[in-house]
Amino acid sequence: MKDKIVIATRESQLALWQANNVKAQLESLYPDLTVELLGMTTKGDQILDSPLSKIGGKGLFVKELEAALLDGRADIAVHSMKDVPMAFPEGLGLAVICEREDPSDAFVSNQYSSLDDLPAGAVVGTSSLRRSCQLKMQRPDLIIKDLRGNVNTRLRKMDEGEYDAIILATAGLLRLEMQERIRQKIPAEVSLPAGGQGAMGIECRADDRPTLELLVPLQHEETTYRVTAERALNERLNGGCQAPIACFAILQQDEIWLRGLVGSPDGKTMIQSDIRGHKDNAKQLGVTLAEELLSRGANTILDAIYQ
Numbered sequence: 001m002k003d004k005i006v007i008a009t010r011e012s013q014l015a016l017w018q019a020n021n022v023k024a025q026l027e028s029l030y031p032d033l034t035v036e037l038l039g040m041t042t043k044g045d046q047i048l049d050s051p052l053s054k055i056g057g058k059g060l061f062v063k064e065l066e067a068a069l070l071d072g073r074a075d076i077a078v079h080s081m082k083d084v085p086m087a088f089p090e091g092l093g094l095a096v097i098c099e100r101e102d103p104s105d106a107f108v109s110n111q112y113s114s115l116d117d118l119p120a121g122a123v124v125g126t127s128s129l130r131r132s133c134q135l136k137m138q139r140p141d142l143i144i145k146d147l148r149g150n151v152n153t154r155l156r157k158m159d160e161g162e163y164d165a166i167i168l169a170t171a172g173l174l175r176l177e178m179q180e181r182i183r184q185k186i187p188a189e190v191s192l193p194a195g196g197q198g199a200m201g202i203e204c205r206a207d208d209r210p211t212l213e214l215l216v217p218l219q220h221e222e223t224t225y226r227v228t229a230e231r232a233l234n235e236r237l238n239g240g241c242q243a244p245i246a247c248f249a250i251l252q253q254d255e256i257w258l259r260g261l262v263g264s265p266d267g268k269t270m271i272q273s274d275i276r277g278h279k280d281n282a283k284q285l286g287v288t289l290a291e292e293l294l295s296r297g298a299n300t301i302l303d304a305i306y307q
């Protein structure tokens with residue numbers, strides 16, 4: 001039995017909240033266990049002056065954390081599942097997926113109470129192609145302006161008047177106890193979330209059995225089925241969270257209902273579909289839905305973006 005676990009974490013307020021949440025869960029499960037945080041800065045935290053879709057590179061926010069796991073400085077890394085690439089470096093793997101927080105996107109504004117309330121020409125901040133393509137599709141009259149930085153930075157930029165409204169993940173705002181900032185939880189029909197949004201996952205060394213065993217109680221079954229289907233779709237589309245891909249699964253008894261879409265960055269084309277099937281086929285459902293989207297034109301949109 002291990003007596004100490006070191007958690008590698010980014011130092012944004014949200015990342016620290018998530019790492020501390022896992023620390024608290026482990027400490028309450030195992031009173032004799034010491035849990036320490038190892039704070040680190042990633043490339044994604046450093047490059048703040050260019051749009052994320054231009055910097056490219058999957059795993060911008062996880063590479064440094066993974067290096068710490070591989071050389072033994074840390075035992076686990078806590079991630080937002082929507083930022084975790086599909087493939088792990090040799091020797092590492094996903095240990096568990098924890099219970100999902102609200103997966104929706106949040107509409108945040110000081111003047112306006114909802115997306116519908118925004119006047120023509122209003123400036124909306126987001127750096128996510130997924131959010132901007134869905135917004136443009138429904139509201140071609142809005143002006144979408146890039147917005148980078150952690151949650152606090154984005155809120156400050158809006159407060160300073162650079163944007164009339166911004167879109168953030170509801171989960172992040174709830175975790176940071178900024179629920180009063182949420183003017184509207186945008187329904188999935190209006191802004192389909194990113195695969196994995198709202199769920200935390202824990203990565204560790206694939207052969208570290210003692211750590212894997214400690215983590216077992218943190219696994220959340222329903223979330224795992226849902227996020228497995230979503231990630232399979234992303235993987236088949238070869239998409240990271242910087243791609244204009246949205247997907248969202250819910251569980252109805254033993255049946256998964258997975259919705260997915262790929263939009264063109266200009267907001268003029270959107271290919272969307274959905275699929276239902278038994279939860280034991282979560283992965284296959286994601287792959288099948290991805291292939292349907294590809295055959296209906298998503299391949300053309302994605303080729304243009306990835307080239």
Ligand SMILES: NCc1[nH]cc(CCC(=O)O)c1CC(=O)O
Nearest residue numbers: 080083168169171172197198199
């Ligand atoms: N893209 C960064 C990121 N990664 C995870 C979250 C929020 C928390 C979550 O989805 O679990 C955010 C912030 C946001 O999109 O507003």
